[in-house]
Amino acid sequence: MSASSHELDLLHPTLAHHIVNTLGWPGLRPLQREALAPLADGEDAVLLAPTAGGKTEAAVFPLLSAMAGGWGPGVSLVYVCPIKALLNNLLPRLQAYAGWMGRSVGLWHGDVTASARQRLLRERPDVLLTTPESLEAMLVSTKVDHYEMFGRVRAVVVDEVHAFAGDDRGWHLLAVLERLTRIRGGAIQRVGLSATVGNPAELLTWLQGSSAGEAPARVVAPEAQPAKPAAAEPPPGDVELDYVGSLDNAAKVIAALHAGEKRLVFCDSRQVVERLGAGLRARGVTTFLSHASLSADERRRAEDAFTQARDCVIVATSTLELGIDVGDLDRVIQIDAPGSVASFLQRIGRTGRRGGTNRNCLFLALNDTGLLKAAGLLHLWGRHWVEAVTPTPEPRHIVAQQLLALCLQEFEVGERLWPEWWPGLDPFGHGEPIAAHLLAEGFVERDGGMLMIGPEAERKFGHRHFMELTSVFTAPPEFVVLHGRTEIGRTNPALLAAREHGTGPRRLLLAGRSWTVAWVDWRRSRCFVEPAENGGGAARWESSGHTGLSFDMARAQRDVLLGTDPRVRLTRRAVAALAEARERHEERVHPDGTVVTRSGDGDLRWWTWAGTKTNLTLRATLNTGVDPVQRPNDRWLRLAEDLDSARWKALREAATDRIALPEVDREALEGLKFNAALPDHLAARTLAARLADVDGARHVLKEPARFIVDPPLR
Structure with missing residues (x-):
């Protein structure tokens, strides 16, 4: 298709010229065409398209044209990404686009040097690339005049918006955007970009925050696939499920297949990444690693080398799930399965970007659990089903964090005026008890009706200029691992406290290589290592707090056990392993409800196939x-051993009208960031709401239960 003049009429002529002559594009993609008018008119929007569907250009081109049409100097467009690597990847592309228009782009995140930050403050860019945490850090910094820096912002683009909306970073981002809106003194256009989401209209309403229902908004999704019945064709893609039985066997399969091709292998834990990477290197495969506990330089070296190589493998966690460019990719391989269909769509979307190639993914299941998880996920994918993105409930700890951050930003805030910074944003409508607690406990102080940072906030969060206050997640303590002056990554200190097998030197597995621990600086949380000649070593990190499968994912596994095959290619090993699993679980699944069994050791088990949150509820x-x-x-x-049929019936009948939230112990509250700034009962209620699936519990309680119990319930 040639570039017709009418489809570029809404763009600035200079930009339109470069799209045709510099980029050499024959025309705009459907999403880019349909996004022009609403974004040029200042509408809020969520833009949906598959991975590599041109979403960045769909957002940036009309906004750069609007900028040229009268937006003043200084930061007028803020582009927010969930991870720093994605920002680094976008920087040269956006610099080129803005440069055509005589505009500048700046980058600010935790890895940007102090000198680069000073330069950015002196010469404020027109477009700022950053993360929500770095935005927060700029707002509370005494070195940044935030009214001068952000007083002219006209639009915000939120890349991979679904990655924010499903956890606390989303509430933090919305709260920061409300503060930017007040600093600017007027509405800020909000544009979200996403490849995979099951409820785009609700996501757009969430992104609008306090302006939802007032500012014009629309979902732009010309290439999005509508929901289809189960009989329809599965989504496009060459997908295969294999059962290999162990990680060592997975390494053998990966080493033997696809020689000469570039392969990206996803694992859902850092330990598995390290072990598989070491196994592939031992088999002579050129292998690179990427996960969150590797140093930024180590990840960057691996990703750059992988981009330039051909016959190689990179093994990664979800760090490479988002749209970071790793060059022309031939294959995606998945160990076991990710936790959601949306995540799988991101991963398979890394392939098939070159003309004449197809999206593809090979699943390698390591055990029965991994096989069922993969088969259930692919069953849902084959029905064109994608999870709805649901904001985390009752984020009271974010309200506490934001109140403290506002006191740092403004130095003092009116005791009755602070709600005006977040007008209509749901969590802040019930913030008075939290503000009262902060005042009573000394996190804030009152002086003449004004609130300011108090001594308890200084004590809890004041380290390194309140850096802890700008991070929404609680990370478990880790030790920095150094070879000479080069940082390799981080490891769990528990791994340094015990010797491998009780004797000999301690060895670590990090960056896919074996290291001998030379000495440990316990006071400064550092570990110095040397390369180990004979291999070996262990990798360990604390759990990321995964809360198990959803109701839909668990029920999809039940469907598979009842005989439904996922609509992908199954190897002979996968077919045989599924047959064995179905036979093993034959008495534990029922198409019309749940099953109660008594195991050989006397356990009375209620097989709900309903997901962890439902079962906790x-x-x-x-x-x-x-x-x-x-x-x-x-x-x-597991049901009570003395349960009889009369009590079982009474319990279920009573429970249908009284769903209780899971109980939360004190230790669990330590994983809730800023819980110290909340009253214990509110912190417990927040966490309980996040562990619950009330709808799933009601659904299960209404289902019939089939009993396969010997002896039967009395």
């Missing part, structure tokens, strides 16, 4: 009818 609701100390899981609940 059922455990709290049924109370004395279940074992109170069992570990939560996705598939079943």
Whole structure:
């Protein structure tokens, strides 16, 4: 298609000229065409398209044209990304686009040097690339005049908006955007970009924050696939499921297949990344690694080398799931399965970007659990099903954090005026008890009706200019691992406290290489290492706090066990392993409801196949009818051994009208960032709401339960 003049009429002539002559584009993509008018008119929007669908240009081109049409100097467009690597990747592309228009682009995040930041403050760019945490840091910094820096912002683009909306970073981002709106003194256009989301209209309403229902808004999704019945064709893509039985076997398969091609292997834990990377290197495969506990330089070296190489593998966690460019990619391989269909769509979308190639993914299941998880996910994917993005409930700790951050930003805030910074933003409508607690506990002080930072906030969060206050996540303590002066990454200190097998030198596995621990600086949380000649070593990190499978993912596994095959290619090994799993679980699944069984050791188990959150909610609701100390899981609940049929019936009938939230112990609250700034009961209620699935529990309680119990319930 040639570039017709009418589709470029809404763009500035200079920009239109470069699209045709510099980029050599024959025309705009459907999303880019349909986004022109609403974004040029200042509408809020969510732009949806598959990975590599041109979303960045769809947002930036009309906004750069608007900028040229009268936006003043200084930061007028803020482009927010969830990860720093994505910002680094976008920088040269956006610098080129803005440069055509005589505009500048600046970058600010945690890895940007102090000198570069000083230069940016002196010569404020027109477009600022940053993260929400770095935006917050700029707002509370005494070195940044935030009214001068952000007083002219006209639009904000939120890349990978779904990655924010599903956790606390989303509420933090919305709260910061409300503060930017007040600093500017007028509305700021909000544009979200996403490749995978099941409820785009709700996502757009969430992104609008306090302006929802007032500012004009629309979802732009010309290439999005509508929901289809189960009988429809599965989504495009060459997908295969294999069962390999172990990580060592996975390394053998990866080493043997696709020689000469560039392969990206996803694992859902850092330990698996390290072990698989070491196994591939031991088999002579050129291998690179990427995960969050590797140093930024180590990840960058690996990603740059991978981009330039051909016959190689990069093994990664979700750090490479988002749109970072790793060059022409031939294959995606998935160990077991990611936690969501949306995540899988991001990963398979890394392939098929070159003409004449198809999207593809090979799943390698390591065990029965991984096989069922992969098969269930692919069953949902084959039905064109994608999760709805749901904001985390009751983010009271973010309200506390924002109140403290506002006191740092403004130095003093009117005791009755602080709600005006977040007008209509849901969590802040009930913030008075939190403000009262902050005042009572000394986190803030009152002077003449004004609130300011208090001594308890200084003590809890004041280290390094309140850096802890700008980060929404709680990361477990880790030690920096150094070879000479080069940082390799970080590791769990528990791994340094015990020797491998009780004797000999301590060895670590990090960046896919083995290291001997030379000495540990416990006071400064540093570990110095040397390369280990004979391999070996262990990798360990604390859990990321994953809360298990959702109701839909667990029920998809039940469908598979009942005989539904995912609509992908299955290897003979996968077919045989699924047959064995179905036989093993034959008495634990029922198409019309749940199943109660008695195992050989006497355990009475209720097979709900309802997901961890639902089972936690059922455990709290049924109370004395279940074992109170069992570990939560996705598939079943252990019932009380003395349960009889009359009590079981009474418990279920009573529970239908009284769903209880899971109980939360004090230790669990430590994982909630800023919990110290909340009253204990509010912190516990916040965490309980996040561990619950009330709708799932109600659904299960209404289903019939089939009993396969010997002896039967009395």
